[in-house]
Amino acid sequence: MSAAESYRRLLAHLAEAQTLASCASALEWDQETAMPPKAAAFRAEEMGLLARLVHERVTHPSVGAWLADCEADPALAADEDAAANLRELRRDFERATRLPSSLVAEMSETSSRAMEVWKEARQKSDFALFSPWLHKQIALHRQEAACYGTPEGGEPYDALLEGYEPGMRSTALERIFAPLREAIVSLLARIGEAPRKPDTALQRARFPVPAQRAFSRFIADRLGYDFEAGRLDESAHPFTSGMGPGDTRITTRYTEDRFLDALSSTMHEVGHALYEQGLPKSERWGQPLSEACSLGVHESQSRLWENQVGRSRAFWAWALPEARRHLGGELDRHGLDEVVGCANAVEASLIRVDADEVTYNLHVMLRFDLERALLRGDLEAGDVPEAWNARMRSDLGLTVPDDARGCLQDVHWSNGLIGYFPTYTLGNLYAAQLWEAAGAAMPGLADDVAQGRFAGLLAWLREHVHRHGRRWRAPELCRKVTGQALAHGPLVRYLEEKLRPVYGF
Amino acid sequence: MSAAESYRRLLAHLAEAQTLASCASALEWDQETAMPPKAAAFRAEEMGLLARLVHERVTHPSVGAWLADCEADPALAADEDAAANLRELRRDFERATRLPSSLVAEMSETSSRAMEVWKEARQKSDFALFSPWLHKQIALHRQEAACYGTPEGGEPYDALLEGYEPGMRSTALERIFAPLREAIVSLLARIGEAPRKPDTALQRARFPVPAQRAFSRFIADRLGYDFEAGRLDESAHPFTSGMGPGDTRITTRYTEDRFLDALSSTMHEVGHALYEQGLPKSERWGQPLSEACSLGVHESQSRLWENQVGRSRAFWAWALPEARRHLGGELDRHGLDEVVGCANAVEASLIRVDADEVTYNLHVMLRFDLERALLRGDLEAGDVPEAWNARMRSDLGLTVPDDARGCLQDVHWSNGLIGYFPTYTLGNLYAAQLWEAAGAAMPGLADDVAQGRFAGLLAWLREHVHRHGRRWRAPELCRKVTGQALAHGPLVRYLEEKLRPVYGF
16 A cells, blocks of 8 residues: 555544544533433443544554554655644554553543542542542552653653643743743732722622623624534533534533623633634544644633733723623723723632632642642642642632632542643743734734724634644744744733733832 | 353444444434534534444344344243344344445435425425436335335335334225225315314414423423423424433424414424333333334324323313413413314315324325335326325315425425335324223323323323333234224224314214
8 A cells, every 4th residue: 555545544544533533522512511411321321432432443553554654655754734644643643552441441430430529528628538539540640651651851740741732841831830930929919019909899790691691692703703613502611612623612601790700701712612613624624733732722712812802901992882782781880991900800819710810820830730749759649738728828828728629629630630730821821922923913903902803813813823733733833923932921921011000010 | 152142242232333323313413403504514424424333333244143143042032022122133134234335325315415406396396306306216215125125915115114114014004094084084074064163363372482482391391201301492393302311302493473383392292202211221222122113103102292182172171271371461361162172173284294183194195195106106206296286186175386385395205204104194093092092091081181190191101102112013012002903993083072072063
């Protein structure tokens, strides 16, 4: 068989696997938005079966053989598209085939049991209950990391991080996180001593859910989300599912007295969805070139629309009259300064998912440091609460009243997402750096936003980020688009510039 | 391998195939209720892939080998459950393996193209456009029938009918349809000359859709539909999807000025859903014993709740106050007699799906006779409009103004559902015969219904119909439950008794 033929078969085979995986995405979306409760057990069986069929396909020995054929071919190596696909497919194949199925089964079983225990432990705020399960999760993830092998220039943690942020290393993160942390602590000090505080009363004003729903749809549409290729629904935890060509769905959630949160959720998911809608899925289904670059890059798209756009003064100059039109009365009594202040208020708090744009990153770094220490063996699972609480005190000046509001707050460790947290702050960093580059490339960007025109920004992101899929790893994509390696500077500058007028420091 | 082991493997293998088929059902439900339009092309690929994987599994040579092992085993033959499963699995395997894949592909391709042409032909009322496609569909279905082989004591049409109503033969249908037709024609004559006509003004009264929605949910709940294991949504064409254990979903549709139609749709789909919820899917997933007996029996469950229950005076004695409570004002001006008359008005009309309970069967018989003539070669596709129009005149006294309201009205022939129509009238026949048996077994049935108590009826149907799945073929099930072979008498008696007070004949 010619290498070209091997390549064709490889892609066809993987496109089919991807189509099966996409069926699972559709069922998952259904599970979160529509499925009746008594269907849960059977749905788990369906998902298990689809996962097994996908895994069988992506780890099939033919994949290895086709890959080897292709890799030996100079013509494919010289073809930029093919070379990028093959590089990423080799990586995926290696990762998919390195774990023994016994370990996969044990991890999956452990995660579902640990999740149950975690729910109870969090509810009772009883860390002792969860401690042995955290211990077991760490042990299993050390095994997992050992199977993958430590990436070049890395440590065991990197083998897990690599699953979410290919090409990223923890030492590289450390080099960015350290000055970022310093800058944030200094920023928080200035905010603490600032002469002004934003009036946040509006955060609790009540607006009927149907009106909020209409406003969210209006904003999503104006940002460029294609409703003909998607839906906006509601779920307990907002999410985006880019389930296939022409089908990228988002959810949000509305609470009467939290309209800014609902809007942020919507804009966040719209950001994810615009990325999914911008990937060349129709043309390259099943190829890495049509897949998201990394979780960090994905998060950068959601954060850019949620924060750089959605919390900007320019955005609200346009959006406030629109919000008044949709939400009515109450908003007439609040001016632009107040809304912008409200959307950008900074205050240290215990819970990551409720955190503001600044302190959020401290929550993430805390988890990153503890995870690394756990994996290295420098920290025992049982000592996590103490380490957590000490860090909350030193970083955020807060006393953790109980573990439910401390180290038991997040689902990640129970369901086995270890190495995942850094991608949240990576998202913020990439977003700020991309936003700076977009601003440099489009001097009229703020004016556009202030007039509700987002097509230019979206086109720029499509051109520079979305359409490339996994052509380059995230660090390289960042250098190509912004001219610089990822650094803390843009995020710090962005936060300072935005918060200065709000707090008057 | 022991026969017991072959049986175990056979059932496990088919349960997995059924789980995959169920994923397809979930995607189909999504397609009808939620999917964004641009996802259509990709969804077709997903469905195609799942269909192929299911087909590969159910026609796998191992299935034949396991079946042969099992069939040779006296212990399995003596086990009533296993014997029923094996009888039906053999049938399914034979049918699934007899069609060459080239014919399957040609039929599938032809159907999707014929559907497109039919849509245009119906829209333009231009039969000439559709005629060659109908010709082709008939030719392909003759080939299909030849592959299956004519069932014992049957004709080629029976090979197709067998796909929808196992064990039924067209000569048996003829023996029931002939006297039914005669009785209906006589009933229509009496209705035509009757001294009273029901006042049908209420049919067009307007009720807000949200109130109708709440009323539909209320009724579905009271009939016994388990909302914890299902949902009630809206779609252009109401349907039921019994997609798996704990997951049976229904849809209906509401129009402001057609509240009785919406209620009928809901009760119809609830009837289908109660059957699905009553099949022993959790215990016997993938086994014929947990599957619906036939389309006719399925339709009997929907028609029984829609008609025998939902159009009865007893039902409205309870439901009218409830309807007033939900739908308000307008209904206060209409009494029980008027509502019952309105729900039971009989009037010949051109369109099958809008037909009343009596004339509906004439529409079905017309199609059955034309389909048989087409398959036998006694009627040419090009001559269908003439045959159709003549029959509408003789049976219903109506002049067909154009083919859109004549032989182009139904989707079935374009998408290849030939041999399917009789199951609609079979549903009416089984419903009436089961209803008579239920009434005989539960003398208080009408009183129960008049008080909104449906649990006894549902329990009776669960006990006598639902829990058996495909244990017996429909004709045998009918004999076992009602003590009689299927006949026209119960349906005719039911219609006459109900319509006599309405029309005063």
